[in-house]
Each structure stands twice: as structure tokens, then as C-alpha cells.
Amino acid sequence: MAKQIWKGGALLAPLPAVLITSGDMENSNIATVAWTGIVNTIPPKTYISLRKSRYSYELIEKSREFVINLTTAEMVRKVDYCGIYTGRKVDKFQKCGFTKEAASAVAAPLIGESPLSLECRVTDMTDLGTHVMLLADILATDVDETLVDADGKLNLSRAHLAAYAHGEYFALGKKIGSFGFSAKKKKKPVKKGK
């Protein structure tokens, strides 16, 4: 495959486009974030990277808490809206018609329409240049119960999650494998009887 060599850039894709809720039940805000990920399993740790100019940054710097709300294909227009307008000027919960729900471990609210929310407490803040990386413990996870099967297994494929790749939104589509499937032995074909 012939390759062009470009200078280093923020081109990892796909990424989740999540909605970050901050503040508390009275004074809350929502902002869209794509610079996020998981960085440790036990204890469960995540990060978000925010520009200092964001209203969300101001709120989270004070409370040191936020919620990561996963987004779905159905929510994507509102996801884009929350990434364009600032909560300094508009109440994005009201404007988008999202349901504000109380979290269990943090003061910041959850978005009721999100299939999965991670309640986070900031442990470290690192100024990296354009963005400040907020490293956080995941204290609680709120899961839409319609996605939990009878055996207790979370079935996220039913959530129609949204993804973000180089300025464009996508709906997660067809399942093409599952963890460890490459190592599983293929079932022998059943021999037909004579």
C-alpha cells in the first residue's frame, strides 16, 4: 500500500462522541467531547481533554466531577448542537429536551436518553498545550436496563451507538466478531449420514 507521510496530527478514529454533563441538578451543563478513552481497568479510570475556554472546564475545575454519557445515532443532531453552543449562553438540557436525572455518586446529572453513563471524579489535571487532560476514577456506571439480558450480560449492540471519525458522525453498524473469537476453535462440520 503506497503511503503519504503527513505531519503528526489528531487523527485517531473512530472515537466516541460523548456528552459530558457537569455542575449539579440546579446548574448543569452539557458539552460534546471526542478526546476521551479508558486508561486503566482496576481501578477503572478514564480521561477527557478539555480546552480551558469551555464552560464545562470551569464547572469541572470547581466540582472535580463529571459524567460521561454515551450517545446513540438517534441523539446525534443534539450531540452536534452541544458541541457548537456554550452553556454560558444557553441551557442545553432545555434546548435539546434531554431528561436530567440524578447520578448516584456525583452531583453532576445524567442524561436520561443516554444508554450508558459513567460517573467520574477527577484525580489529576494535566495541561498538555491546547487541552487539559482530566484523569478520573469511574465511580459508578448507569446502564439502560433494556440493554441487560436475562443472564445479566450487557448487550450494547442494541444501543445504536454513535461514533466520530475525522469530523463526521457514524452509526455503529454490523457486528463482525466478539472478543477472543479469533482464538476459538471452529466447530467441525457435522458429517452427513449415508
Ligand SMILES: Cc1cc2nc3c(=O)[nH]c(=O)nc-3n(C[C@H](O)[C@H](O)[C@H](O)COP(=O)(O)O)c2cc1C
Ligand atoms: C464532535 C465534537 C467533539 C468535540 N470534542 C471536544 C473535546 O474533546 N474537547 C473540547 O474541549 N471540546 C470539544 N468539542 C467542542 C465543545 O463541545 C464545544 O466547544 C462546546 O460548545 C463547549 O461547551 P461549553 O462551553 O458549554 O462547555 C467538540 C465538539 C464536537 C462537535
